[in-house]
Amino acid sequence: MKRTITRLLMAPSVIVLLLWMIIPLSMTIYFSTIHYNLLYPGSTRFVGWLNYDFFITDPAFLTAIGNTTLLVGSVLIITVVLGVALSALIDKPFFGRGIVRVLLISPFFVMPTVNALVWKNMMMNPVYGIFAWIWQSLGLTPIDWLSTYPLFSIIVMVSWQWLPFAILVFVTALQSQDHEQKEAAQMDGATSWHIFRYLTIPHLSRPITVVVMIEAIFLLSVFAQIYVSTNGGPGYSSTNLAYMIYNQALLQFNVGTASAGGLIAVVLANIVAFFLIRAVGKNLTV
Amino acid sequence: MTLTQQKKLKTVLIGSLAWIIALVLFFPIFWMFLTSFKTEAQAIAFPPELFFKPTLENFAIVQERSDYLYHAMNSVVISFGATIIALIIAIPAAYSMAFFPGKRTKDILLWMLSTKMLPSVGVLVPIYLLGRDYGLLDTRTGLIIIFTLMNLPIIVWMLFSYFKDLPKEILEAARMDGATPWTEVTKVVMPLSVGGIISTGLLSIILCWNEAFWSINLTATNAAPLTAMIASYSSPEGLFWAKLSAASTLACAPIIIFGWFCQKQLVQGLTFGAVK
Amino acid sequence: MSYLTINRLQKHYDNYHALRGINLSIEEGEFIVFVGPSGCGKSTLLRTIAGLETSSSGKINLDGQEISELAPAKRDLAMVFQSYALYPHMTVKENLSFALRLAKAPQTEIDEKVRIASTSLQLDTLLERKPKELSGGQRQRVAIGRAIVRQPKVFLFDEPLSNLDAALRVQMRLELARLHKQLGTTMIYVTHDQVEAMTLADRVVILNAGQIEQVGTPLELYRQPKSRFVAEFIGTPKMNLIPIDQIDNQGDRLALSVGGGKTSFPVSRLQEDINTNSTLGIRPEHLALVDSDGDLSGHVELIEHLGSEAYAHVRLSNQQRIIVKAAARSRIKDEQQVHINIDTDEIILLNDSDRVISMIAEETVYD
Numbered sequence: 001m002k003r004t005i006t007r008l009l010m011a012p013s014v015i016v017l018l019l020w021m022i023i024p025l026s027m028t029i030y031f032s033t034i035h036y037n038l039l040y041p042g043s044t045r046f047v048g049w050l051n052y053d054f055f056i057t058d059p060a061f062l063t064a065i066g067n068t069t070l071l072v073g074s075v076l077i078i079t080v081v082l083g084v085a086l087s088a089l090i091d092k093p094f095f096g097r098g099i100v101r102v103l104l105i106s107p108f109f110v111m112p113t114v115n116a117l118v119w120k121n122m123m124m125n126p127v128y129g130i131f132a133w134i135w136q137s138l139g140l141t142p143i144d145w146l147s148t149y150p151l152f153s154i155i156v157m158v159s160w161q162w163l164p165f166a167i168l169v170f171v172t173a174l175q176s177q178d179h180e181q182k183e184a185a186q187m188d189g190a191t192s193w194h195i196f197r198y199l200t201i202p203h204l205s206r207p208i209t210v211v212v213m214i215e216a217i218f219l220l221s222v223f224a225q226i227y228v229s230t231n232g233g234p235g236y237s238s239t240n241l242a243y244m245i246y247n248q249a250l251l252q253f254n255v256g257t258a259s260a261g262g263l264i265a266v267v268l269a270n271i272v273a274f275f276l277i278r279a280v281g282k283n284l285t286v
Numbered sequence: 287m288t289l290t291q292q293k294k295l296k297t298v299l300i301g302s303l304a305w306i307i308a309l310v311l312f313f314p315i316f317w318m319f320l321t322s323f324k325t326e327a328q329a330i331a332f333p334p335e336l337f338f339k340p341t342l343e344n345f346a347i348v349q350e351r352s353d354y355l356y357h358a359m360n361s362v363v364i365s366f367g368a369t370i371i372a373l374i375i376a377i378p379a380a381y382s383m384a385f386f387p388g389k390r391t392k393d394i395l396l397w398m399l400s401t402k403m404l405p406s407v408g409v410l411v412p413i414y415l416l417g418r419d420y421g422l423l424d425t426r427t428g429l430i431i432i433f434t435l436m437n438l439p440i441i442v443w444m445l446f447s448y449f450k451d452l453p454k455e456i457l458e459a460a461r462m463d464g465a466t467p468w469t470e471v472t473k474v475v476m477p478l479s480v481g482g483i484i485s486t487g488l489l490s491i492i493l494c495w496n497e498a499f500w501s502i503n504l505t506a507t508n509a510a511p512l513t514a515m516i517a518s519y520s521s522p523e524g525l526f527w528a529k530l531s532a533a534s535t536l537a538c539a540p541i542i543i544f545g546w547f548c549q550k551q552l553v554q555g556l557t558f559g560a561v562k
Numbered sequence: 563m564s565y566l567t568i569n570r571l572q573k574h575y576d577n578y579h580a581l582r583g584i585n586l587s588i589e590e591g592e593f594i595v596f597v598g599p600s601g602c603g604k605s606t607l608l609r610t611i612a613g614l615e616t617s618s619s620g621k622i623n624l625d626g627q628e629i630s631e632l633a634p635a636k637r638d639l640a641m642v643f644q645s646y647a648l649y650p651h652m653t654v655k656e657n658l659s660f661a662l663r664l665a666k667a668p669q670t671e672i673d674e675k676v677r678i679a680s681t682s683l684q685l686d687t688l689l690e691r692k693p694k695e696l697s698g699g700q701r702q703r704v705a706i707g708r709a710i711v712r713q714p715k716v717f718l719f720d721e722p723l724s725n726l727d728a729a730l731r732v733q734m735r736l737e738l739a740r741l742h743k744q745l746g747t748t749m750i751y752v753t754h755d756q757v758e759a760m761t762l763a764d765r766v767v768i769l770n771a772g773q774i775e776q777v778g779t780p781l782e783l784y785r786q787p788k789s790r791f792v793a794e795f796i797g798t799p800k801m802n803l804i805p806i807d808q809i810d811n812q813g814d815r816l817a818l819s820v821g822g823g824k825t826s827f828p829v830s831r832l833q834e835d836i837n838t839n840s841t842l843g844i845r846p847e848h849l850a851l852v853d854s855d856g857d858l859s860g861h862v863e864l865i866e867h868l869g870s871e872a873y874a875h876v877r878l879s880n881q882q883r884i885i886v887k888a889a890a891r892s893r894i895k896d897e898q899q900v901h902i903n904i905d906t907d908e909i910i911l912l913n914d915s916d917r918v919i920s921m922i923a924e925e926t927v928y929d
Contacts, residue, residue: 116520
């Protein structure tokens with residue numbers, strides 16, 4: 001009786017999520033094995049591994065994989081390192097700490113499309129942008145960031161968005177650090193650096209894992225910033241996997257190949273997810 | 287220097303450093319806000335102008351050119367719609383998992399989380415085709431469905447941790463007092479978790495409001511929320527920075543302010559309670 | 563048949579046997595206290611009576627009705643929780659009346675009952691407040707009031723005073739005693755504090771590892787514990803337990819060599835034989851410091867002054883440590899050599915399986 005009711009209460013959530021997972025995924029698997037182009041609707045024949053072959057041997061593929069790794073890796077390093085440093089900086093009270101915190105986390109709430117537009121135009125524009133002005137003031141030649149360092153520019157935008165998330169998590173985590181432990185260390189003659197290195201960093205190890213895993217999931221599918229600012233270019237120099245699949249599917253209408261790419265992305269994400277789920281599951285008490 | 291003076295100096299140094307960094311990181315948002323009150327000529331003035339006579343003209347033009355209010359309405363309807371539906375589906379599930387956990391409860395929760403890991407791009411094609419076949423492309427309904435499903439795992443998870451934290455003895459007291467399962471939920475559980483449900487809702491609204499991938503790919507003009515409308519400013523005519531800034535400010539301001547209020551819930555929601 | 567009877571009650575968790583066959587009869591109007599170390603099953607037993615836990619087997623009868631399978635609310639019991647478990651979103655008045663409103667009692671009756679309960683607990687000025695605006699003691703009284711308005715057959719208390727500070731705890735203990743006198747309702751009270759158990763209870767139930775160790779009035783437990791567990795559990799400081807080294811039967815008297823000294827008592831008091839595996843138990847308050855010629859001797863390692871009394875921690879000549887109660891203004895110093903007399907009327911003997919050997923009180927023997 002009780003069993004039935006609890007199951008009934010869970011049923012809607014479980015069923016819709018099951019459908020959400022199974023239907024599109026099985027369609028993707030099916031599409032990835034047929035020749036299917038929206039421009040030629042008539043022909044849908046089975047081609048086996050051809051789509052995968054086509055996607056993987058596409059010269060853009062290796063670049064996209066490389067770009068994805070570089071993007072995810074750099075943003076993770078930047079946000080975790082700066083995040084830990086900044087949250088430690090604002091851990092102790094000082095004048096206006098509340099406002100500083102609000103300022104620091106605000107970029108996280110800026111929608112990715114706006115983020116990209118503001119950086120692309122008002123910050124990084126080689127003629128009128130703020131950077132151009134700073135460079136000129138320093139007597140340097142302004143740089144056209146988006147065409148000279150396209151991937152780097154994307155990394156800056158994405159880091160700007162995700163650094164606040166890291167700060168938010170680390171600040172919360174630091175609040176739970178044992179105060180008496182720090183005082184005990186002070187009595188033992190530890191300097192601020194010792195306390196940071198030997199007490200704070202170990203205390204943050206779990207939040208760091210969580211930040212890395214969650215960001216990884218979102219960073220693997222960064223899309224809007226690229227779509228808005230560089231369109232993956234010049235060439236393929238700022239194309240990541242997500243953008244490449246989008247390119248295949250909705251710009252070249254090649255459903256088969258896009259699906260094959262989609263599945264590759266799913267597999268990659270699952271490798272990351274596997275570790276995340278394990279990390280979260282370990283910390284979960286039901 | 288005495289110890290007290292040293293300490294004071296340290297606080298001042300740390301405080302100043304923190305302020306400088308915070309202002310630098312906030313600068314793009316501040317600049318966007320400022321530019322939205324400039325004329326186009328002022329916006330691209332070089333060197334950049336910090337002091338000028340503000341104008342509200344850009345906001346009027348943005349409204350006229352891209353029908354800001356219409357897209358804002360889309361954002362509101364879609365974010366709130368998806369959030370409310372997701373809450374309705376998620377509350378019973380979270381309740382039953384928190385108060386009547388079984389052997390499989392943990393597995394179900396982790397499985398739900400794992401659906402969140404499925405990269406959107408991997409299922410873009412089928413969703414696009416399904417949307418096309420059922421006439422849901424470029425409709426509010428279509429996006430509401432997608433956003434509901436997208437956020438459902440996080441919502442279930444957050445509610446689960448809120449319910450889980452309710453003191454068990456209060457529910458037992460209610461049971462001793464003769465509460466039926468129904469009165470227990472309506473008179474005790476719900477009133478006690480209003481705060482949790484609201485902050486879960488806020489998080490979901492923020493996530494929906496800022497979602498870009500599906501909005502851009504599944505909508506054109508009719509159902510485009512603000513994220514998609516703003517994306518259209520990336521085309522060359524979007525080089526009118528003052529108008530771009532006005533549109534961006536209008537699109538972001540509500541949610542930034544929203545976000546300030548629920549920072550803490552955001553951490554708990556996004557880290558699935560692993561960081562408190 | 564008694565008012566509340568518990569029959570062969572068992573409770574298994576997945577891999578833990580919490581209650582191992584509990585049999586207990588409680589009379590109407592009794593104040594029963596369950597006491598025992600943490601994990602002994604006292605809370606589980608209370609919660610099983612309340613219906614918050616289901617029993618694995620066994621029966622519970624209340625007032626001639628079998629209640630083991632009834633829902634908690636149908637058992638006609640009220641419970642006061644350790645954390646008080648007040649509804650934080652309701653006022654004091656709403657908290658008090660919640661059960662009656664759920665039962666759809668008429669408004670006049672609700673008002674009347676709330677009025678009576680709040681007056682007797684001095685809550686009448688607080689009725690419109692929310693729990694978070696109350697002090698710890700006031701919350702405690704609301705929790706009790708919530709139980710009173712229901713006029714249950716039995717009150718259940720789950721360590722209700724453990725969240726209060728020491729002074730308030732004493733005061734609330736007196737109020738509970740007064741309340742029991744006034745209402746005359748059966749009460750079952752769980753605590754780990756033996757002072758609460760001794761002062762409140764008509765009868766105390768001592769639990770250990772899911773079983774009842776002994777049931778009796780506070781004085782019975784103090785004077786006639788049945789086992790080493792009860793002997794050690796009741797009384798502060800703990801009873802001294804001294805191994806018996808040698809037994810010397812001197813005709814009508816039995817001389818025991820213990821702790822490097824000797825004591826003796828009439829053989830006729832013993833109900834069964836003892837041997838050198840037995841242990842002698844004697845409470846600190848039944849030992850006396852004497853100037854010379856004591857039963858035992860040793861040197862003081864530490865003396866603790868509590869104001870109204872003092873306790874001397876003594877190392878006996880055979881190196882065993884014992885505690886002796888001393889006069890409040892005792893002049894004894896650390897490291898001083900002392901002699902100790904044993905009040906043989908109060909000794910307890912434990913056999914090798916830790917059961918207490920029955921003894922007839924000395925005065926009975928001389929009669």
